[in-house]
Amino acid sequence: MKRLFFLALLLTALGPGLRADVPVVLLAAATDAELQPVLSRLTGVQTERRAAWTFWRGTLAGKEVVLTRTEGDPLNAVAATTLAIRHYAPRLVITFGAARAHDPALRPGDVVVSDRFAAFDGMYSSVTPGAGGINPLKWNPLPHLLMHPDEKEVPAVTFPADAGLLALAQKLHPARGRLLNGVLGSSAQVNREADRIAVLRAQWSTSCEDGESAHVAGCAELLGVPAFGLRVIDGTDGEAAELVRQLVEAMP
Amino acid sequence: MRAMAIFLFVLVTVLPAAEPVDVLVQGAEKLEVQEVVAALEHPQKQSIGPFSFWVGRIGPHRVAVSLTGQALINCTTATLLGIEEFSPKLIVNEGTSGAQVPYLGLHDIIVGRRALDYGGLAAPARAAGQGSAALAWIPVPQRLRDPATGQLVEFPDGFPGDEAALAVALRTRNPMARVFPGIIGSAHEVNLELDRVAWSHRTFGMDVEEMESGHVAAIAHACGVRYIAFRVVSDAPYDGVPFYPQAARATGLFTVNFLHNLPPL
Numbered sequence: 001m002k003r004l005f006f007l008a009l010l011l012t013a014l015g016p017g018l019r020a021d022v023p024v025v026l027l028a029a030a031t032d033a034e035l036q037p038v039l040s041r042l043t044g045v046q047t048e049r050r051a052a053w054t055f056w057r058g059t060l061a062g063k064e065v066v067l068t069r070t071e072g073d074p075l076n077a078v079a080a081t082t083l084a085i086r087h088y089a090p091r092l093v094i095t096f097g098a099a100r101a102h103d104p105a106l107r108p109g110d111v112v113v114s115d116r117f118a119a120f121d122g123m124y125s126s127v128t129p130g131a132g133g134i135n136p137l138k139w140n141p142l143p144h145l146l147m148h149p150d151e152k153e154v155p156a157v158t159f160p161a162d163a164g165l166l167a168l169a170q171k172l173h174p175a176r177g178r179l180l181n182g183v184l185g186s187s188a189q190v191n192r193e194a195d196r197i198a199v200l201r202a203q204w205s206t207s208c209e210d211g212e213s214a215h216v217a218g219c220a221e222l223l224g225v226p227a228f229g230l231r232v233i234d235g236t237d238g239e240a241a242e243l244v245r246q247l248v249e250a251m252p
Numbered sequence: 253m254r255a256m257a258i259f260l261f262v263l264v265t266v267l268p269a270a271e272p273v274d275v276l277v278q279g280a281e282k283l284e285v286q287e288v289v290a291a292l293e294h295p296q297k298q299s300i301g302p303f304s305f306w307v308g309r310i311g312p313h314r315v316a317v318s319l320t321g322q323a324l325i326n327c328t329t330a331t332l333l334g335i336e337e338f339s340p341k342l343i344v345n346e347g348t349s350g351a352q353v354p355y356l357g358l359h360d361i362i363v364g365r366r367a368l369d370y371g372g373l374a375a376p377a378r379a380a381g382q383g384s385a386a387l388a389w390i391p392v393p394q395r396l397r398d399p400a401t402g403q404l405v406e407f408p409d410g411f412p413g414d415e416a417a418l419a420v421a422l423r424t425r426n427p428m429a430r431v432f433p434g435i436i437g438s439a440h441e442v443n444l445e446l447d448r449v450a451w452s453h454r455t456f457g458m459d460v461e462e463m464e465s466g467h468v469a470a471i472a473h474a475c476g477v478r479y480i481a482f483r484v485v486s487d488a489p490y491d492g493v494p495f496y497p498q499a500a501r502a503t504g505l506f507t508v509n510f511l512h513n514l515p516p517l
Contacts, residue, residue, distance in 0.1 A: 052397045052474040071404065075369065075394060075467055078328040079474070086336065119325065121371055124442035127489065134448045136384040142440060147302045147321030147330070151282065188372035188392060194380040218325045223301050 024063045025251070026090035026225075027244060028081060028216050030072035034097045037241035039067055048087075053080045055088065061249040066090060070212045072097075073188050074121065077212030081219040092162060093227040095184075095216040096244045098235035099208035100192075102185060102201040106208065106233045109177030111243060113169040114161035114184045114229035117214035118204040119144050121187035136196055141203040146222050157204070158183060159217040162226040168250055169230065172243050177233070182207030184229045186214040208233060269337055270298065274313040274517045276340035277507060278330065280322045280464055283497055284347040287504025288317050291511075300333045307338075311512040316340065320464065323440045327464040331471045341517040342417060342478040344510070345468045346503045348486035349460035350442065350495075352453045356460070356485045358493050359429035359502045363421040364436040364481035367465035368410020369394040370456050371439030386448065391455065394466070396474050410435075410456075411469035417480035417514070424510045428502040429485075434459030436481050438466030444489050460485060482506055 029035045035056075039045070042058030042065070049055075053076070056067040066088045070077035081093060099112065106112070122142030128135075145153035172179055185206030191197050200206060213229045220227040230247070232239040279285035285306075289295060292308030292315060299305070306317045316338045320330035327345075334340065349362065356362070372392030378385065393408040422433060437458035443449055452458045465481035472479035484506070486499035 049399060051476075052399060054397075071395060071397065073372070073395065074324050075328055075470055076396070078325055079332060079471060082329045082332045086333065119440075122323070122440040125445045125448065127492075128445040128447070130446040130450070132445065132447060134386040134445050134451070136386050142442065144325055144440065145322050147319075147326050149299060149302045149304075151304055151319060153321050153326070188369070190374040190392070192375050192377040193382070193384045194378060195382065196375065196384040198380070199384075215325060219329055222325060222329055 024091055025065045025248060026084045026088065026093045027065055027067045028070050028077065028093060028095045029097045030070050030212060032069065033237040034241060035067055035069055037238045038244060041245060050083050050087070053083055055084060057088070060245070063248055063251060065248065070216065072211035074186065074212060074215040077215045078219045081216050082223070085220070085223045085225055090225060092165065093216060093220040093225055094244060094247070095213040095227065095229045096240040097210060097231060098240065099184070099210040099231035099233055101208050101233050102197050102206040103182065103208065107177060108234040109174065110233045111172065111174040111177060111179045112182040112184060112207045112231045112233065113166060113179065115166055115181045116158040116161055116183045117217035117229060118158045118183050118185045118206050119187065119214040119218050120185045120200055120204040120206055121189065137199050144218055146218065156218070159214060159221045159227070161217065162228045165228040165247070169247060171250060172246055174243065175239055184213040184231055185209045186212050269339070270307070272339040273307065273316040274341050275315045275511065276318060276334045276338055276343045277315055278318045278320050278343065278345045278468065279347050280320050280327065281347065281500060282319065283500035284504060285317050285319050287501060288507050291508045292317065300337055303330045303333060305334065310508060312516045313511055313514065315511065323463040324467050328467050328471060331468050335475050335477055340477060342414065342480070343468060343472050344480055344482065344507060345465050346482040346507045347462060347464065348497070348500050348503065349436065349462040349483035351485045351488040351490065352449050352458045352461055354490040357429065357488055357491060358485055358496060359499055360485045361426045361429070361431045361503060361506055362434035362436060362460050362483045363418055363431060364413040364465060364483070365418065365433045366410045366412050367436040367438065367469040367481050368407070368456060369439060369466040369470065370437040370452060370458065371441060387451065394470050396470060410466055411473045411479065413480045414478040417478065420514050421480060421482065421510050424506060424513050426502060426506045436465045436483050437461045438463055446489060449489055
């Protein structure tokens with residue numbers, strides 16, 4: 001009963017918009033170096049640690065934000081995103097950083113903004129006897145299943161990106177390179193085999209790969225929070241952060 | 253759609269936590285948890301976000317049973333929510349798996365001496381037309397940041413199962429087949445090429461592969477919660493046995509027996 005009371009209270013508070021004291025945006029990046037350019041601009045910073053994960057709360061361009069470090073791998077990224085959503089109730093999650101190209105047309109410095117995400121780590125192979133070899137180019141894609149409240153899992157080849165922020169992102173000004181919409185892929189893999197990258201792109205429609213973006217988006221989708229992502233191909237530490245700063249500044 | 257998103261969002265944000273439990277039992281699929289839920293005395297269902305939990309008693313223990321869903325995103329999220337909500341003293345992650353060694357057969361259960369994530373890799377560069385060489389890939393171990401030092405620490409061997417729970421589990425009866433201590437590997441993969449199956453055993457010592465234990469073990473380690481995993485063999489590629497989902501019943505019954513054998517925590 002007590003829980004129902006709190007639930008009703010929270011629902012009431014959420015009515016037309018989020019509470020004034022609820023942080024607006026969760027900003028997630030892999031490393032201190034990628035976070036630092038944003039962190040250095042935060043005012044009123046409060047640092048909170050929860051187990052292995054750290055959260056920095058503050059104000060950026062007049063908006064309440066929370067920063068977290070995803071460590072560049074799916075598990076840490078999902079953990080940090082889960083804890084941030086549970087404790088800080090962001091209305092939006094932005095994942096940002098550098099990425100490696102899957103699309104051969106991409107060049108260093110190009111910026112890919114998410115119209116979707118693909119967690120491309122799922123695979124199943126066909127039955128092959130011993131001494132039959134290992135052939136990753138023939139592995140089949142295995143989409144993630146996201147749990148729903150009806151206790152059923154729904155397969156998701158891609159996770160959605162927030163359309164409003166995608167539209168807003170079209171006004172960004174990359175320091176070098178072009179701005180393109182695309183599919184941000186992630187896994188705990190560093191793929192440098194051209195033939196395998198081509199297969200992954202054919203199976204998942206990925207524009208690029210990194211260690212966490214689609215897993216952050218998948219976790220956000222699981223918990224009902226919109227997500228958006230931004231990746232600079234072979235980017236340097238400050239590049240994506242500068243674009244995120246522009247984006248947060250432009251947000252209504 | 254928006255109403256669903258707000259519903260999930262509200263359900264997952266922090267509300268007053270439930271009464272703590274002794275054991276959080278997790279399964280990815282309904283078939284994996286149904287025997288444990290059925291064994292609960294006075295079960296009460298609770299939802300957090302998209303996840304269902306059933307709380308009750310088994311033997312001397314207050315238990316929360318969690319339906320996590322498959323693979324890293326679901327199980328990592330469900331584990332953190334379960335830890336925060338129920339403050340368990342021990343996590344038991346149980347379910348089905350694929351044998352990685354020839355000696356294991358259908359319904360055999362591996363109790364995890366260790367559980368690890370084997371999905372991380374770094375591939376050396378190969379130009380177009382040169383194909384893919386999986387045996388040349390370099391494994392990338394799971395890392396966690398140590399709050400005491402602030403350093404990222406690699407766990408190439410994964411995370412050990414709780415010794416006391418392991419000892420109890422090895423004295424527990426599997427009503428359908430045998431029980432062995434072993435090593436459980438997790439990734440979002442179903443490997444049916446025997447050469448790769450042999451590689452995973454050779455490289456990581458893996459006895460079975462599945463999609464959750466190593467991830468849950470990492471979260472349990474980070475949160476300082478005792479952890480053990482049980483995996484029943486549901487497919488055995490060396491024997492040509494395809495996935496048999498009903499094998500999940502064995503791991504559920506084994507878990508109930510384990511909880512009855514487990515002394516008060």
